[in-house]
Amino acid sequence: MVSQKVVISNPTGLHLRPAGNLCKVAMNYKSHITFSYGENTANAKSVLSVLGACIKCGDELEFKCEGIDEEEALAALVEAIENGLGE
Structure with missing residues (x-):
């Protein structure tokens, strides 16, 4: 399992x-991906889980990723958030 904290800048x-957009990135990976807030x-x-968190x-x-592609998944999620998730 790998994890990393990230601040939402949107x-x-x-x-x-x-x-x-966050969910689309996450669904490209087989790992189990969650985030704590x-x-x-x-x-x-x-999408409903992400929206329900009211971030x-x-x-x-x-973010916590656990699975065969956990490191790639975490890196992609952090990059997507740092780039504004398409906003």
């Missing part, structure tokens, strides 16, 4: 479009 947080954990491959600009998430 001014509007993870609304539908960036949440969908406070006391909650969400499935990064589920806002400046929130810090900790």
Whole structure:
């Protein structure tokens, strides 16, 4: 398992479009991918789970990837978030 913390920089947080883009990136990998926000954990491959977390600009998430392509998955997710998730 690998994990990394990342801060959301999108001014509007993870609304539908960036949440969908995050899920698209996550679904390209076979690993189990989750993120923690406070006391909650969400499935990064589920748009409803990501939207339900109500992530806002400046929130810090900790992504956890576990599986055969965990390192590649984590790197891709962090890069996508740092690039604004298409916003």
